[in-house]
Amino acid sequence: MNRVLLMGQSNVGKSVLFNCLAGGGATVSNYPGTTVDFDKGRMTIDGEIAEIIDVPGTFSLQSKDKAEEVALKMLEEKKDAVVLCVIDSSKIERGLYLALELIEKGCPVIIALNMADVAKDANIRIDAEKLEDLLGVPVIATVATRGEGLKKLVERMKETRPVKIEKIMKSVEGS
Amino acid sequence: MELTVDQRWDLVDRISKKTVTVGDYKATLKDALADVTVRPLTGIPFAIAVLYGFWTFFGEFAGLLTDGFFVRIFGTHWIPWIGEKLAGLPDWAFTILVGDRAVFAEGFLGDPCFAAGGVLTTGLFMPFGIVLWAVLALFLVLAVLEDTGYLPRLAVLLDTVMHKIGLHGFAVVPTLVSLGCNVPGVTAARALETRKQRFMIIALLGVFVPCGAQIGMMEELIPHLIGWVFLTLAIGYFGFGWILNKIWPGESPEILMDVPPYRAPQWSNVWRKTWMRTRHFLFVAVPFVLLGCAIVMVLYATGAMDAIAGGLEGFLATVFGVPASATPSLVVGFLRKDLAIGLLPIGAMTTYQVFKSVILLSIYFPCLATFALLLRELNWKEILATLGFLVVTIFVFGGVLNLIGMAGGW
Numbered sequence: 024m025n026r027v028l029l030m031g032q033s034n035v036g037k038s039v040l041f042n043c044l045a046g047g048g049a050t051v052s053n054y055p056g057t058t059v060d061f062d063k064g065r066m067t068i069d070g071e072i073a074e075i076i077d078v079p080g081t082f083s084l085q086s087k088d089k090a091e092e093v094a095l096k097m098l099e100e101k102k103d104a105v106v107l108c109v110i111d112s113s114k115i116e117r118g119l120y121l122a123l124e125l126i127e128k129g130c131p132v133i134i135a136l137n138m139a140d141v142a143k144d145a146n147i148r149i150d151a152e153k154l155e156d157l158l159g160v161p162v163i164a165t166v167a168t169r170g171e172g173l174k175k176l177v178e179r180m181k182e183t184r185p186v187k188i189e190k191i192m193k194s195v196e197g198s
Numbered sequence: 199m200e201l202t203v204d205q206r207w208d209l210v211d212r213i214s215k216k217t218v219t220v221g222d223y224k225a226t227l228k229d230a231l232a233d234v235t236v237r238p239l240t241g242i243p244f245a246i247a248v249l250y251g252f253w254t255f256f257g258e259f260a261g262l263l264t265d266g267f268f269v270r271i272f273g274t275h276w277i278p279w280i281g282e283k284l285a286g287l288p289d290w291a292f293t294i295l296v297g298d299r300a301v302f303a304e305g306f307l308g309d310p311c312f313a314a315g316g317v318l319t320t321g322l323f324m325p326f327g328i329v330l331w332a333v334l335a336l337f338l339v340l341a342v343l344e345d346t347g348y349l350p351r352l353a354v355l356l357d358t359v360m361h362k363i364g365l366h367g368f369a370v371v372p373t374l375v376s377l378g379c380n381v382p383g384v385t386a387a388r389a390l391e392t393r394k395q396r397f398m399i400i401a402l403l404g405v406f407v408p409c410g411a412q413i414g415m416m417e418e419l420i421p422h423l424i425g426w427v428f429l430t431l432a433i434g435y436f437g438f439g440w441i442l443n444k445i446w447p448g449e450s451p452e453i454l455m456d457v458p459p460y461r462a463p464q465w466s467n468v469w470r471k472t473w474m475r476t477r478h479f480l481f482v483a484v485p486f487v488l489l490g491c492a493i494v495m496v497l498y499a500t501g502a503m504d505a506i507a508g509g510l511e512g513f514l515a516t517v518f519g520v521p522a523s524a525t526p527s528l529v530v531g532f533l534r535k536d537l538a539i540g541l542l543p544i545g546a547m548t549t550y551q552v553f554k555s556v557i558l559l560s561i562y563f564p565c566l567a568t569f570a571l572l573l574r575e576l577n578w579k580e581i582l583a584t585l586g587f588l589v590v591t592i593f594v595f596g597g598v599l600n601l602i603g604m605a606g607g608w
Contacts, residue, residue, distance in 0.1 A: 033456065034456055034458050039467075050382075050471060050474070051345070051467050051471070052341075052344035052345055052349075052471075053344060053345050053346060053347040053349075053458050053460075053461050054344065054347065054349045054350045054353075054371060054458065055350065055389070055455065055456045055458070056368075056371075056386070056388075056389030057344075057386075059385055059386065059388035059389060060385070060388075087391055088388065088389060088390065088391045089388045089396065090388045090389055115214060115218055116210050116211070116214050119210045119213060119214060120206060120207065120210050123201070123206050123209060123210065124206065127199070127200045127201060127206075128200075141459065144226075145223055146220065146221035146222060146223050147218065147219075147220050147221070148218070148219045148220075148221065149217055149218050150216075150217045150218075151217075153216060153217045154213070154217045157213055157216065157217070158213070168464060187199075188199055188200075188201060189199060191209070192209065195209065195212050195213060195216070
């Protein structure tokens with residue numbers, strides 16, 4: 024693995040995560056659509072240098088604005104990349120929608136359930152282990168602004184692999 | 199296999215039913231604040247209060263450092279000292295680096311900081327004595343505003359007004375960011391959905407929104423006029439926005455926008471952002487200010503400035519009612535508008551002429567850095583349209599202001 028794409032909807036904390044993992048460089052604001060171009064950085068995974076790319080937020084894989092076009096182009100060009108799908112834990116459904124789309128595309132996905140603190144304040148509880156079982160991809164709760172969960176996130180990046188959507192449907196039926 | 203949209207949402211639904219439990223939610227103070235700031239009745243006074251606070255901080259911070267500190271450092275120490283040290287240089291070098299020998303010999307009529315004119319005197323004073331502190335203050339408040347989550351609420355609040363000129367409420371975000379620097383402002387326009395909206399906001403930003411560097415110079419030189427300048431530019435922004443919306447083809451659809459919860463700004467992030475933008479100013483803008491100073495002094499020394507001014511005199515006087523002595527400022531306006539404002543012969547003009555010149559400088563050409571970005575963001579048709587729009591705006595706006603002045607007898 025030599026490339027990580029940070030993807031997710033807008034304003035879920037991709038750039039904060041990027042700055043933690045790659046040591047700065049991305050502009051962070053509290054409004055959707057801050058990152059309109061991509062930022063590149065380097066991080067170390069398992070002793071190897073990997074390129075990490077902060078991709079503009081995209082609601083789904085159908086682009087509407089120019090920033091989303093950049094995101095989709097990125098995904099097309101970097102086919103071998105691991106996709107770190109960042110989800111706002113307090114709005115998990117829409118995040119899962121994008122995660123499923125990425126999985127269907129055949130991308131090796133790892134999910135960061137970010138803003139775990141916001142979800143907790145809103146009294147939303149997410150069973151990350153169960154989610155991981157159902158999806159078959161690593162799922163880690165994070166609070167990027169405080170650096171929580173990031174070490175685990177990096178450690179488990181090597182476990183990512185493409186998962187068939189049929190398998191997910193079956194495990195959801197089964198349990 | 200790929201699912202249909204319905205199938206996918208259905209699967210999301212089933213997964214979240216198995217993994218997510220939502221407990222009771224009690225509204226917090228944050229929610230109350232969130233509510234108050236988007237309801238028009240309470241939100242508009244709140245917005246005015248925020249912008250007023252923003253402005254006051256900017257004025258106090260920048261004023262303290264410039265008038266209270268740097269004007270004195272440069273005026274009483276640095277400029278006389280460098281004038282003395284370099285007195286032995288040949289005339290041409292002295293003129294470019296330090297300024298007009300005659301001005302030094304007279305012991306400066308007026309303010310040495312502006313009167314000197316050379317690269318090492320006025321050229322250093324403007325960016326480091328004034329503009330740096332103004333942009334630093336603006337970048338700082340903007341970074342705080344961006345990080346709290348107030349900007350998307352302002353966008354919601356102003357959505358109705360912005361739709362009158364074919365823009366979405368989100369357009370206030372690039373507009374406000376542009377008050378710091380037009381470069382990130384133009385980039386932020388990418389989040390708008392249609393080509394038409396992106397083109398409109400970029401054209402309006404480039405023409406009507408003054409950047410932090412210009413605002414800093416205005417605050418220093420014409421604090422009593424700055425309110426009128428902003429009002430006039432706002433009228434232009436909405437008036438020409440309304441016209442552009444009517445004539446430029448394309449759609450301006452309603453969109454849904456996420457309004458994030460309020461968050462306390464993270465200071466490390468605020469500092470980093472402020473620093474990144476300030477660094478951009480230091481490395482991109484400052485060289486142009488110095489270059490602009492050098493060009494003006496060379497034009498003076500060779501007598502070319504007189505020729506240009508003579509050629510433009512009739513035109514400037516008839517169309518805009520501005521004296522030929524404002525020519526140098528208009529010449530360097532292509533490079534840097536803050537420098538251009540600094541070069542206006544304020545003492546030699548009437549108040550209304552100063553006002554008109556500042557407006558003309560604000561609207562007449564985006565700075566080079568912004569222009570380079572326009573080339574990247576727009577297609578050639580839109581670039582030509584922006585330039586056409588620019589020319590029309592200058593003549594219509596400048597002409598109308600001149601007529602108003604004549605009618606008022608100013």
